[in-house]
Amino acid sequence: MPTPAFFELVKQILSKPVTNLFPSKYAPASIKKFLKKGKINPPIKTPDKFRGKLIYEKDKCIGCGMCVRVCPSSAMELVGEPPKRKIKHYVSRCTFCAICTEVCPVKCLHMSDEFLLADFDKHSENLIVG
Amino acid sequence: MSKTVNIPIGPVHPALKEPVRFTIEVEGEKVVGADYEVGYVHRGIEWAGMRQNPIKTIHLSERICGICAFCHPLCFVQAIEEIGDVEVPERAEYIRVITAELERIHSHMLWAGVAAHEIGFDSILNLTWNIREKVMDIVEYITGNRVTYGMLQIGGVRRNITEKQYPKIREATQYYRELLDKIEDVFLRDPTIRMRSRDVGILTKKRALELCAVGPTARASGVPKDVRQDFPYIAYPDLDVKAIMPEEPIGDVYDRIFVRIREIGQSADIIEQCLDQMEPGPILAEQNVAKLLADLQNFEGEAVGRAEAPRGEVFHYVRMNKNEAPLSWKARAPTYNNVQTWPDMIVGEELADVPIIVASIDPCVSCTDRVTLIKDGKEEIVTGEQLHKLSVLKTKRVMRR
Ligand code: SF4
Numbered sequence A: 001m002p003t004p005a006f007f008e009l010v011k012q013i014l015s016k017p018v019t020n021l022f023p024s025k026y027a028p029a030s031i032k033k034f035l036k037k038g039k040i041n042p043p044i045k046t047p048d049k050f051r052g053k054l055i056y057e058k059d060k061c062i063g064c065g066m067c068v069r070v071c072p073s074s075a076m077e078l079v080g081e082p083p084k085r086k087i088k089h090y091v092s093r094c095t096f097c098a099i100c101t102e103v104c105p106v107k108c109l110h111m112s113d114e115f116l117l118a119d120f121d122k123h124s125e126n127l128i129v130g
Numbered sequence B: 001m002s003k004t005v006n007i008p009i010g011p012v013h014p015a016l017k018e019p020v021r022f023t024i025e026v027e028g029e030k031v032v033g034a035d036y037e038v039g040y041v042h043r044g045i046e047w048a049g050m051r052q053n054p055i056k057t058i059h060l061s062e063r064i065c066g067i068c069a070f071c072h073p074l075c076f077v078q079a080i081e082e083i084g085d086v087e088v089p090e091r092a093e094y095i096r097v098i099t100a101e102l103e104r105i106h107s108h109m110l111w112a113g114v115a116a117h118e119i120g121f122d123s124i125l126n127l128t129w130n131i132r133e134k135v136m137d138i139v140e141y142i143t144g145n146r147v148t149y150g151m152l153q154i155g156g157v158r159r160n161i162t163e164k165q166y167p168k169i170r171e172a173t174q175y176y177r178e179l180l181d182k183i184e185d186v187f188l189r190d191p192t193i194r195m196r197s198r199d200v201g202i203l204t205k206k207r208a209l210e211l212c213a214v215g216p217t218a219r220a221s222g223v224p225k226d227v228r229q230d231f232p233y234i235a236y237p238d239l240d241v242k243a244i245m246p247e248e249p250i251g252d253v254y255d256r257i258f259v260r261i262r263e264i265g266q267s268a269d270i271i272e273q274c275l276d277q278m279e280p281g282p283i284l285a286e287q288n289v290a291k292l293l294a295d296l297q298n299f300e301g302e303a304v305g306r307a308e309a310p311r312g313e314v315f316h317y318v319r320m321n322k323n324e325a326p327l328s329w330k331a332r333a334p335t336y337n338n339v340q341t342w343p344d345m346i347v348g349e350e351l352a353d354v355p356i357i358v359a360s361i362d363p364c365v366s367c368t369d370r371v372t373l374i375k376d377g378k379e380e381i382v383t384g385e386q387l388h389k390l391s392v393l394k395t396k397r398v399m400r401r
C-alpha cells in the first residue's frame, strides 16, 4: 500500500539537490579539470551581514589593544612597542563574531565576504593578517 | 530458563553530539534493564567563562550547543542584564524572540529528519532537511551566518531587522504554515510511522513530573510546562504562547513527534505576531562596547537566566563581584533533565526500538557506532550500523503486517 512517504520518495528521485554546491572556482586544480574549468557551480552570493575573513587597515590602527581585549578566541595579538604598536590577526583561530570591528575606536577592522579559508597550514600567508 | 545479556553502547562516536554510554540488559529481543552514563565530554566551558570578561563569554556560550546557539547566550545575557539592571530596548526583545523562534523551527525540523532516519525512512530525512533549508536561509539573512549567529550583546541585539526584511521573513513563515499539513501527513498520518511510534517508549505524566522532564518531552507526557508560558521572558509576555500538548497525552514517541511538529506552526505564528507588534526604536542599550566593558566591572550580584530552548528549559546562573570575569557561571542544558527519563522509556521495549526512543528526547545519541555484546563473559563487537539495521528491519516487518 503506498503511504504518503512513498509519493515523496518518487518526487525526490526526480528532483535536483537543494543545497548549494561547492563553488568549483575554488576547488583544487585536479577537481577543476574534472569539472571542465570551473564552469559549473558559480559561487553563491553571501548575505549582506555575512562575516568572513577580517580586513585590517594597518595604517589607521592606533594600537589601543581593545580588539585584543574582546576577542573571544584570542585570535589577535599586539606586536611592537607603543607608538608603533600594531596587531597581528590569526584567521585560523577567528570565530567570525565581528565584536572586534565594533569595539575598534578608529574603525580599521571590517569583515569581508571571503569564506573559503581552508588551508593545509594554519600559519600560511593567507591566514595571517597584519 | 531465560538468560539476560548486557549490551553497553557508547560512549564515544563521532556522530554523537553528546557521548553517552548505555548499558542495556536484554532478554532475547526485550529490554529488561537500562542505564546510562554521561560526563564523557566535559569541556570546561564554565571554567573558561570564569576567567574572561562576559563579552567574550557571550560568544563562548554560543558554542555550548551548535543547535541551541541562541538560547544559551540568551540566558547568559539575561542573567548579566539582571545583575546590572540593564534596560533592554523593546525592539531588541522582539528581535530576540524572532531569532529564538527561528532556531526552534530549524531544530525541530532537524530532529524530525533524525527521527525518520532512526526508523529507516531516509527519504523523509531528506525531505525534512530540504524544508529546513528555508529557515536556515532566513537565519543567515537576518544574522549573517547560518549557525552561530553572534546576534546578542549585553543590553540588546547587535543587528536590526529592517522593515525591508519583513516580507522575506513573512514569506518563510507562510511557507512553513502551508507545509505543515504535508509534514503532518508524512509523520502523523503515515501508518508505518504510527506503528513504530504509537505506545513505544512511554513516559507517564507521574514519572515525567518526578524526573523533572522538560520541554517537548514533558509536554508530550501531559505536563503543561513551558518557560515561555510559565515565566515569560524577553518579549513573550506580550505574545500569545501556550504550551502545546496532545489532546490525550500518552507520553509515547508519537506524542513527542506531535508536539514538536505542532510547535513549528506555533513558532511561525509567534514570529508573525512579533513582526506585527514590533515598534521602531533602538536595539542596544549601550552602543559603545568599550564603555560597556568598563561598566561590566562595576556589576555585583547574582542572577539566573532562563529560556525555553527547542529541547526544554535552559538555565544559567551567574555571579559577578566587580571584577572583569564572573565569579561563578553555571549552565544547565535541557538534555540533562531529559536523559533521566531514558531508563523509564526503554525498559520493556524491543532492542530495535531503542534508537528511536533514545532519539525521541532529541539528544541525537542514537547513532551509536559500536556496541559490545557481552555473552557469557565473552565480548562480541556489534557496530551501531547493525543496531540501526535492526531498527530498519523492524519497520519493514511492521509494514508487512
Ligand atoms: S571576529 Fe571575533 S574571533 Fe575574529 S578576530 Fe574579531 S573578535 Fe576575534
Ligand code: SF4
Pocket: A060, A061, A062, A063, A064, A065, A066, A067, A068, A086, A087, A103, A104, A105, A106, A107, A108, A109
Ligand atoms: S582596536 Fe582597532 S585601533 Fe585598537 S589595536 Fe585593535 S585594530 Fe588597532
